[in-house]
Amino acid sequence: MDHRAGNPAGLRERTRRAVQAEIVSTAMRLFLEHGFEATTMEQIANEIGISRRSLFRYFGSKEDIVLGDHAEHGEALRTALEARPPGEPPWEALRAALKALYDSLPYSPEDFLKITSMLHASPSLRAHQWEKRQQWTDLLVPDIVRRLGATRDPMSELRARALAACALACLEAATDAWVRSGGTIDMEWAFDEAVAAARG
């Protein structure tokens, strides 16, 4: 039985969420202030007032503090894609799903630019981000297979995977151009431009 009133989850869960949130905000502040590589896990832990060991219990790696949301974003993207009409061609559905994800991000344009710039500046962050995005493809493949038509051949997965990977490559190219421009160009336009170039 639950004796506490109006508590959706136990105290444990709530404190855990709170600590998690504090870690992210504190760490992000330090990262943006001194750079990702230059900030050590020990500094972050000291700043918050917990031990280094506990910090590693909340986030398995330094990169996860920054990219922790990426797994959820993948799920959101999958949901958005599956919400598109079944008959819609893959590229249009992917475009719409990516736009939905982009619009749902809670960052202000300035913060988003700072974070994205940091992501581009640190090799290890870029690498981990790509790793997470590879997992995005895995999530998207089933839906794309469906959209490509129900040919039973075993290579439909290859086709779907290539399509998803190209869409994310275009997203990356667009984001890259956006960052280079200092956030001045329109991201949506850049993405369409990238797709148009790729499709010839």
Add this chain to the structure above:
Amino acid sequence: MDHRAGNPAGLRERTRRAVQAEIVSTAMRLFLEHGFEATTMEQIANEIGISRRSLFRYFGSKEDIVLGDHAEHGEALRTALEARPPGEPPWEALRAALKALYDSLPYSPEDFLKITSMLHASPSLRAHQWEKRQQWTDLLVPDIVRRLGATRDPMSELRARALAACALACLEAATDAWVRSGGTIDMEWAFDEAVAAARG
């Protein structure tokens, strides 16, 4: 003056090349035998008979022992692309250049499968490989810009970058399918299939 007869480069350079080659072959043997992560730099150094510190002087990171060729491969790819007729459409030129690179690889199909499988199995190797391939795009962009037509607008780089990234994404998808099939399917066919799916 060079007192030694028939030596294209000094003794230093030759021994350096020899040691480098021995490191690669010894390390690859250990990697394929016990796995990449399970093999430590100390083990490799001991096996060869040099100090750990010297090993790090030859290869700045463990991943570089495996992916050292990747930089040269990028150059080879650029050369192959630039050797294609100027009027040829980007996708066809890229396809031909990638095939030329693939054909020039010195590995037997069995070795190539083993190495590629290892590359897919280790997250840190995958990440570094992707990083190197990102540099490939930088090398290819100028030529693709030329092929896309000399529109002076500043966004031609975005288009070229997207194209290169999609081509490499298709290569990745094809390689992935090839590895999953245990090397049975035809890589060239898989690549074409991936491109066809992406271009709709």
Add this chain to the structure above:
DNA sequence: TACCAGTCTGGCACTGTGTGACAGATTTGG
């Protein structure tokens, strides 16, 4: 209230990668 079981925490030790500094050996060019 008291108690027990599950969980969280900090502290310690340890592995492995990667880097800087230094002294001694080796090569290079004259």
Add this chain to the structure above:
DNA sequence: CCAAATCTGTCACACAGTGCCAGACTGGTA
């Protein structure tokens, strides 16, 4: 043979990440 440049091994160090353990805390029960 000499002097400058380069390579080598050794030691020390920073940092990420992990296993282990004892103590503290929480949640539910009697």
